[in-house]
Amino acid sequence: MSESISVRVNGKIVSVRAGSTVAVAVLASGATCRVSVTGQHRSPLCGMGTCFECRVAINGEPQRRSCQVLCEANMEIETNG
Amino acid sequence: MNKPAEVVIVGAGIVGAACALELSAEGLRVLVIDESFTSAGSTGAAMGHIVVMGDSEAQFAITRYSQILWDDMRDQFPTSVEFDPCGTLWVAADEEEMREVRRKFDYYRERGVSAEILDSQQVRDAEPHLRAPLAGGLRVPGDSVVYPPCAAEFLLQKARALGARVIQAQPVAAIGKGVARLADGTVFAAGFIVNAAGQSAPKLSPGINIKPRKGHLVITDRYPNFLQHQVVELGYLKSAHSLTSDSVAFNVQPRKTGQILIGSSRQYDAENSAVDESILARMLQRAFEYMPDLSFLSAIRVWTGFRPATPDKLPLIGPSPQDPSVLVAAGHEGLGITTSLATAKLICAQILGQRPAIPIQPYLPSRQIAAEAHV
């Protein structure tokens, strides 16, 4: 039985399985990761760090590729839209 | 059936495009020939800073004339040109450079260019990411920034609308005696030929002295509001003056996308376009000295470009020494974007036999024959 971790996405608490990436936490929260240059809401596409659609701010640091960052307890995740 | 061109312009970079528009606007039939696609050369690598410079009367005259011309066109530019009247902020690191600030201020004021001296606090208010303490700076609000490839394309489109023809992907093998001959043998005859071929200009007009001066640029991801002006260190002038050594100077530009363009470097005898890690590092370290926060920004791309440079740092605008029907419009070093529009006016005046708006002598190619050869 794997443990779960709680993080906050845009202030909302989200519970994910231990070993989950931040991108998954954002997806699970129902939020989108970013807004494109013409205003489209975007979510991750490639899952492997090449598309850059998954960029969010993690613990205050902006533009992190969330599909390559593992969730840690109490992480603060802010999306750009 | 197209009537033959009256002027053939070799090169569809910013200078060729500007000439095409100016000549077409005067009613001449223009044919532009580019070996690749428009802005494939130096224009595509350029920073796009439109700046009034005062290193010499001749440099001031042409940059000022041209800057006014850019300003006059500003309402016509589509968004792709990214025209941004952000102004230049020259920053002084020490008292010696502050003296240069005051000299520049006086120089510009005497010549009707609006400028403002900023003290140490004011310069940081103008650009909060500049490190303290700096001695001060000079703000020149009339300078601006464009995105060169789209600016050149815009000029070319306007030229086309006035009847100019543009041929791309066709290298020109030789020009002279009223003829431009393509590498594939096709021949175009024209009363005048404008050599706006940038780096390749000496190949087409042997005897003119233009050497490539390699530069590096870094562009970051989008950080809106990080930078307000094009910020340049006054030490830049020392860098641009040096004829022999490799040098770097702090020079950053905000793009309308919110990306920051970081430069600049100058290298001689470096004809390889590969990124040179060591001068890139020096360039960035210099930038971090003035603006430490740049170090945290995400760099998306690094590229190199070649400024076509003449020994006296003034462009060649006028008849080629060998053949008066060939007009050279090349050798603009780091001021190609700025002075392209004025270059076009001067070329046009010479072709039409009209009086140019500024004295043409300093830019005539014939001066290079008179001068000693420089490396």
Add this chain to the structure above:
Amino acid sequence: MDSVKHLRFDVAVVGAGPAGIAAALAAADSGRTIGLIDDNPTAGGQIWRGAYNSARPSASSIWFDRLNKSAVQIVRGARVFHAAAGELAAESDDSVIQISYGKLILATGARELFLPFPGWTLPNVMGAGGLQAFVKSGLEISGKRIVVAGTGPLLLAVAAYASKCGAKVIGICEQTTRPKMARFGLKMMLIPDKAAEALRFAYNLRSIPHWTDCWPVAAFGNRRLETVRISRQGQTSEIACDYLACGFHLIPNLELPRMCGCRLRESFVAVDEYQQTSVSGIFCAGEPTGIGGLELALVEGEIAGYAATNWEDRAKHLFAKRARHQKVVRILQDAFPLRPELKNLARPDTLVCRCEDVPHERLCEHASWRAAKLHARCGMGPCQGRICAPAAEFLFGWQIDSVRPPLFPVRCSSLVALSSHSAPRN
């Protein structure tokens, strides 16, 4: 300023997917120092993503077990952005890592080819491998309706996996023709290790509709995907779904091999029988040498590992096994060529470059990738063209231009750490 770490390995392996893991372990047998560098937080690459820490035993467990017991030093979260003679520069969250090596094995894997169609930028339209990667990274899809589309055996793997995780896979839309698909199945059955796998797939997928001559035409939704319109043997229909997992086969990650100066052959890294590239001392294994799947990647990795440590005999022993699995490369190429209709999916306003929001019609104005980049800005964003350039290549036939550092966006400060490198090979 970032700290700079210096690491030195006799053999550096870039990419901790199956090929890289196999290469590192084979090389470790020699007793030399081996470094395995990957940009993800854990090893496994794409196909074994999330398996490293999983308690559930799987095919990869044996490999991870061996890796844990070996002397291989795993350098995680390190993104290689520059290569020069004998040295790599990688960036991690808080430092720059300069890695000097005696021999280099490139196992950089592959990524999916995305072809633009109206609505492909909607949230919850993902790659096929992309969706699988997210599920392996913790995404819950139980009860979710999924349409899997595109081409290649990856679709089957994704559909089977999603189904096992409790999702409702509504159908698999495979763009290849029915005869090609059938021939593919038959040929795979003839490869010893593959027959069992093929039968397992057929069983797992028995209740999921599989449609050939079928591809997505458009995706619709308000803030996220709600409906997919598919074309199936000339007819369109609409399917309500939660996720569209869509990928048109795999393309090799060639950026680092090209920066190292490795020659390409038919758009893959050219290697000799010992997996050595055109650059002496640099080897390449796995998808960058040819898309051939897991088993081929493993054996190529092993050969490269032995060859890099001068154990040619052991490498030679694996040649026959590799030859068997190499058949897969050809089979895949024959079975899943992209059909021309896919070039017409994009409308004029369909975005091709997602980083810069450049629509198809702006690309049409240009005759080359370089011109399109300079004038329309496609490929000028943070993905550096990884998503849009292959699409542009397919749509317009453009050759994509040369590779320059940094291979990935890096902090400006990281570029300063490059100054101690010698000049790169061209």
